[in-house]
Amino acid sequence: MAARKSSPKTKSAPRRPVTAEQHRVRRQQHESEAAQDYCEAIAEMLETGVEARVGRIAERFGLSHVTVSRVVRRLASEGFVVAQPHQPLGLTARGKALAAERSLCEPTAIATATAACAAEPHGTLFHGSSMPIRDADFLAIAPPAGWETASNRGASGIDGLIASATGHAVASAEPVVAILGDVSTLHDLNSLQLAAQVETPLVLVVLNNDGGGIFRYLPIARHEDVFEACFTTPHGLSFAPIAKSFGLATESPRTRAALAKAMSRALRRGGTTVIEIACTRESSEECRARVAKAATAALARDFR
């Protein structure tokens, strides 16, 4: 887009000088974002059997070899990356943990699961409560061509989602992928018995952030004395063993690449698969904030 000259009539607000402290904080933010980006990229390459090389990362990020080498050296000295001369890059335990945290949060899991639906020409993407449907909307994660979307408010919001998704699978006789919160899943566990009778692929992607993440966006979140126990209601449960006890196939991927593979297996397999994703409310919020910030900056650039 061509640079626009500022109108002589509208005086832009004078820019406040950036203090040394602000500069340091910004730089630190950029560095930690870069650490996450690099660790995630390396983890994905390792996961998919591709050698993690500086050149590949440079190509992926559209950066020069020199820039990527410099960042990789820094990440190696900070204990995230294993960089040996003439060897592909690796990740330390710390680097793997950082990659996993960034890689599989709620929004990225929804994006990956949605993209994986494209392996089938038709199907229904069922958006559950509470944040899955909001994330899909907010982040404009559209279903692939040929797929419909569905959702269900239930009687009051989080009830009967597994039953509804199962109903869609039975009625359409086509693949259904339902993306559900953990409390919603807990609320409708008995419907796993219905889901066990479905023959078409029914994939229940459970985003287990151990409670109701939506409440952190409400004013009640400030009332620390009651918030966790009465609103978030963490349960500490894992759903894969529960689903197994209903005779269902289960998957527990820990990276985006592993989720993509689990989705493709689940869509090829007949019947119901529960894909449980352990994620944190904090990393999901951080991801939403990062996307919102990037979108705001892009809009400001193009519309100012």
Ligand SMILES: Cc1ncc(C[n+]2csc(CCOP(=O)(O)OP(=O)(O)O)c2C)c(N)n1
């Ligand atoms: C039947 C019913 N009970 C309680 C609620 C209140 N409620 C709204 S959202 C929510 C938590 C949902 O948590 P989860 O399914 O884990 O989704 P997340 O917010 O983490 O995305 C609850 C309990 C409701 N809407 N409906």
Ligand SMILES: [Mg+2]
């Ligand atoms: Mg939840």
